[in-house]
Amino acid sequence: MTQEEKQTEQIIMDAARKVFQQSGLGGARMQQIADEAGINKALLHYYFRNKKKLFEAVFKEDFNRYMIPLSGILLRETGLTVEERIVTFVQSFIRTLNQHPHLPLFVMHEIASNPNRMLGLVKGGDVFSQVGETGKPEDSESKVFVWQIQEGIDEGRYHSVNPEQFVISIIGMCVYPFVARPIIKFWLKKEDDQFKDFMEDRQREVIDYAFRILIKDYQPYADNHR
Amino acid sequence: MTQEEKQTEQIIMDAARKVFQQSGLGGARMQQIADEAGINKALLHYYFRNKKKLFEAVFKEDFNRYMIPLSGILLRETGLTVEERIVTFVQSFIRTLNQHPHLPLFVMHEIASNPNRMLGLVKGGDVFSQVGETGKPEDSESKVFVWQIQEGIDEGRYHSVNPEQFVISIIGMCVYPFVARPIIKFWLKKEDDQFKDFMEDRQREVIDYAFRILIKDYQPYADNHR
DNA sequence: GTCTATAGGAAGATAGAC
DNA sequence: GTCTATCTTCCTATAGAC
Known part of the structure; x- marks a missing residue:
């Protein structure tokens, strides 16, 4: 994994975290996450395949890092x-x-x-x-x-x-x-x-x-x- | 408001409560609420006009009755x-x-x-x-x-x-x-x-x-x- | 009041150019 | 890797029969 990939990935996760924390898995919108990250919707799928996987990545990181x-x-x-x-x-x-x-x-x-x-x-x-x-x-x-x-x-x-x-x-x-x-x-x-x-x-x-x-x-x- | 209306209304609200509590406003599905209530989706709209209003009715009742x-x-x-x-x-x-x-x-x-x-x-x-x-x-x-x-x-x-x-x-x-x-x-x-x-x-x-x-x-x- | 059928739109996911 | 454009699915909401 290159440095740039890690950076974009992190930007996406931070944006996703913000949106998921506000709206939950069901209420969150991929478009909103993309906007928050300043990138395109398609790129979310490029990095995380689908919404559920993105959510799980965020949740897991939060839980493991803090809880x-x-x-x-x-x-x-x-x-x-x-x-x-x-x-x-x-x-x-x-x-x-x-x-x-x-x-x-x-x-x-x-x-x-x-x-x-x-x-x-x-x-x-x-x-x-x-x-x-x-x-x-x-x-x-x-x-x-x-x-x-x-x-x-x-x-x-x-x-x-x-x-x-x-x-x-x-x-x-x-x-x-x-x-x-x-x-x-x-x-x-x-x-x-x-x-x-x-x-x-x-x-x-x-x-x-x-x-x-x-x-x-x-x-x-x-x-x-x- | 007739007795029957009140009854149906209550059935809907109880079903909605269950689904909303499980999935939140964003994640809840009108179909799921209808199924839970044993009635039709259209009837939900007949009684509560839209999802948000139904949600607010449930939330308000919970908050006022218990909290x-x-x-x-x-x-x-x-x-x-x-x-x-x-x-x-x-x-x-x-x-x-x-x-x-x-x-x-x-x-x-x-x-x-x-x-x-x-x-x-x-x-x-x-x-x-x-x-x-x-x-x-x-x-x-x-x-x-x-x-x-x-x-x-x-x-x-x-x-x-x-x-x-x-x-x-x-x-x-x-x-x-x-x-x-x-x-x-x-x-x-x-x-x-x-x-x-x-x-x-x-x-x-x-x-x-x-x-x-x-x-x-x-x-x-x-x-x-x- | 309650149903079936469907319109209309929103959102997730993909194709393909660059 | 990143974008635009588009497909497809799913869901809310309404129209209209009974």
């Missing part, structure tokens, strides 16, 4: 403690999504409209995939975090949360504002810039919430200084 | 305390969405793809709408909950959270699992029934989290009994 690494912070075997995972995850997650605010809704919507095909697409580089034995058979690597939390509960350091519910809550607190972005912008009367600032502040806040939910003697720094 | 009342529990002036609001909201919300799991993603996605038109559609019965003076001018009724929380913080009963961030967190913890339903089902290896049970359990858990984030001397019942 997988981010989930990995929380779920994969990394040697991090529970607390480190939470801090790193929340910060990386919100910062990344602040750069790509349309990503979550796009990914969620397309997975929902065809779970098997979409989840099938990303198998292989998948955080969820069943990998080798970890001494805890019948379960996947993606449960390490869950076990770590359970351990802390058993040792009496943590409140007795349901680890799976807790994980979903952290992710939810981070993702939801982006999914509901237009509503929140409307409710809080914020423009794009202000929303971004609001989400920057949110990092501290969510970490604080997560720790307060989980850790038994948690005393946030802010409590004595606000 | 507005639910948000109202949390946000509107009702005489409830903060604690009562949280308990009622989380329970109603999760129970309702357990009946209509596709609702949030549908609503969010369509608002995102055209915020002005969609948010315009629901103005009037809107939780966000600016209504009469409440003694706190320049702000809307939908901020009552925020003020209540601020009051509790000032009185030293609550931790010093950012009230807006806190509200969004509660909603996020409730909504996110439904938005990410296929992924979560996949990750936790749950079927529809098990997911439903998981969400039933989640009610207690989220209320617990919310209280632990907010209330200074919160001692959950479960802590002494698990």
Whole structure:
């Protein structure tokens, strides 16, 4: 693949990403993508054969480049403690999504409209995939975090949360504002810039919430200084 | 409007809802809706003139019947305390969405793809709408909950959270699992029934989290009994 | 009110020149 | 590799019979 090919291919994918994120697979128009890329409709087919293949290329790239690494912070075997995972995850997650605010809704919507095909697409580089034995058979690597939390509960350091519910809550607190972005912008009367600032502040806040939910003697720094 | 008209109209809307929720406005096909309703394509146009109008009817009904009342529990002036609001909201919300799991993603996605038109559609019965003076001018009724929380913080009963961030967190913890339903089902290896049970359990858990984030001397019942 | 048949147009995909 | 022109398919929407 020459340098020029890669460049055009990338221009097309960026244009396609924009249109697909706005309109979804069904609603997107090849003409609109071509216009956005400043090229011709026929060229889209030259590079990607058809609309579905173009979509899958975009989706796969998004999922693998962003969703997988981010989930990995929380779920994969990394040697991090529970607390480190939470801090790193929340910060990386919100910062990344602040750069790509349309990503979550796009990914969620397309997975929902065809779970098997979409989840099938990303198998292989998948955080969820069943990998080798970890001494805890019948379960996947993606449960390490869950076990770590359970351990802390058993040792009496943590409140007795349901680890799976807790994980979903952290992710939810981070993702939801982006999914509901237009509503929140409307409710809080914020423009794009202000929303971004609001989400920057949110990092501290969510970490604080997560720790307060989980850790038994948690005393946030802010409590004595606000 | 006769009884029969209303019935047919409702059949069409139910069919349309199903198809729109699965495919979005752009991806939905009038033929598919007609099939789903067990009637003819032409009849759709007889009742709703065109696709866009049919879509708007469905969207508006969903939003007004479910989203507005639910948000109202949390946000509107009702005489409830903060604690009562949280308990009622989380329970109603999760129970309702357990009946209509596709609702949030549908609503969010369509608002995102055209915020002005969609948010315009629901103005009037809107939780966000600016209504009469409440003694706190320049702000809307939908901020009552925020003020209540601020009051509790000032009185030293609550931790010093950012009230807006806190509200969004509660909603996020409730909504996110439904938005990410296929992924979560996949990750936790749950079927529809098990997911439903998981969400039933989640009610207690989220209320617990919310209280632990907010209330200074919160001692959950479960802590002494698990 | 409900159907069949079809007009009319939009959008994906291809052929072929350059 | 990139374009213009065109084919073909599919879908919305309407006309008109019953």
